Amino acid sequence: MAKPFDFFGGFKLTFKHLGRATVTNSYPKVKRPKQPRQHGRHVLNRYEDGMEKCIGCELCAGVCPVNCIHVRGLDNPPDHPVSPGERYGYTYEINYLRCIHCDLCVEACPTQAITESKMFEFSFTNRADAIYTKAELLVDDQGFPQRLPWEDWREGEAAMTGGWMRATSPAGDANYEGVIQWTADLGAGLRAAEAGQSGEPDDAATGSKQLRDVFTRHLERDDIPLNQRGLSGLAQAVRVKLPRRRGGDQ
């Protein structure tokens, strides 16, 4: 049953929103944190000794639903091998005019050679730039993706870019609880396992930032995480902010 002053509910709601932080941000200037499993452009990984992980098996090309990957393997030259195996990826090309970022290639890869970074903001101006070859896809000596001129990389975005493995067994599967499902990033190290069904998620370790946390003030009361409600929520917000501020001073 409608309450007598329901008519003014709209006024109340819109007025409350006046004081709230905005949901949108001025995008090209400010970026929203990317999700831990964001599918961006690929990288070809290397081992710590600089060897390439790719063995030229062409499984990624075989599984690709849009045929955007072109790989040709070649026997490793015995005097200076490229990868620690029999063969290596001699040609590796991905056509980003076709790629749908489904990550099936990442799942298919037996050596975790190909993973996806979170970078999706790239705008090439000719077709040749759309075809990434080994020269562009390979990570640099520190294990970070190369920053091409037409890609929009910001500080810190290259961290924790290791692609997600085993899409068919996400954190919901009890068998994989606590098991690390990320490939090791050369230099950037290993990301912690996701929390799964039980246990507290460690967002800092997994490199994720929940949108729920970002939009806390816009959620209905019941949808706000327990530790962010009411007074304890205020205390939590202050606690999160304080060390960061101290760190900035140093």
Next chain:
Amino acid sequence: MNLFAAADPLFAHGVTGIVLLIVAIKCLIGFAVLMVAVMLMIWFERKAISDMQSRIGPQKAGPFGLLQTLADGIKLFFKEDLVPEQADRVVFKLAPYLVLVPALITFSIVPIGGTLHIGHHVVNLQVANPPIGILVMLAMSGISVYGVILAGWSSGSKYPLLSSVRASAQMISYEAALGMTIVTIILATGSLTTHDIVTSQGGSLWHWNVFRLGVVPFVVFLIAITAELNRPPFDVVEAENELVGGFHTEYSSIRFALFFLAEFMNTITMSAIMVTLFFGGPAGWVPNVSHLRWVFPIIWFLAKTIVFAFSYVWFRAALPRFRYDQVMELGWKRLIPLSLAWMLIVAGFKVAPAWGLVMGAVVLLAWTLLTRAFELGASRETGRNSVLPVVGERPLPGTVLRRYTNKEGL
């Protein structure tokens, strides 16, 4: 000449060169202030409504996006100016000015401050103070609806035409309620001029018309003027989901900008008129500072006007658009009887308290009769034998289907 002198103390010593100069300066300042105010109003509306929707709003042009309106204006100015082939060219080009010019003129009667003494000249801080006063506003809003109607008609397109039909109907419905509330105010003031209306409210808070006349005329006026402005929730004239863009569908470039300008100018002017009629205009507390005493009334006036400008934005954010028949029903069945009744009661009390009570009794009786009449009208028998179809009620698709499938219904 005597008439002029009575209306404006500026002409008391005859019309000299200095007096003409002062008048010209007043016009110029009024025009400039209004233009800048429109620019700020559009920015304010966009910014406030985006805050209410948790967006950022204009931010790129100038500090805080303040120059966004200017940028939009320049963009519109350089766009191609189209006149549709089916359009009546002369009327099509005339219509925007028929909307814009009344909007400018209406603002001229608003007193934005007290009086200023320059030499021996007494200058009222309002562009003009004609003896017919507030009637100018009614006349101008009457003319500006011609602009809307002619714009819709001359476009040679069906949606603008529908929109202009709606505009005319809506104007007629709400102008009556508007006029009746203004009559209530004039009864209390005893004068038509805006200057007198403002000075009569000068005493204290309880002299403001909003309290002195009871809150009802103010509420009626607020609703009626919102409808008169075609602002949400009464913007059936430009209901995008029904009429594309309404009367300005076929307009582009600078002509469209003129419509836009006039709309926001009217919003500001009507906020100012509302402050003038109900909230004492520039009346308010003035600290005893020599030479600066004339500044404070202006600040009071601006503050009050901004409150109402904000309320219009708030309406837009909070209320969904009325259906067309709901707009008509609210106007004819609620506001007109209400304003008429309140006018009678106020008039009665003006004569003697006893007459006021008598009027109150009469109004109650009439209200009961009217309610009964509305009830009868709504529950009128309809069917094959009835002469008229149901008013204000559309048969649901299900009802129609049943009528066709059920043999008894046929």
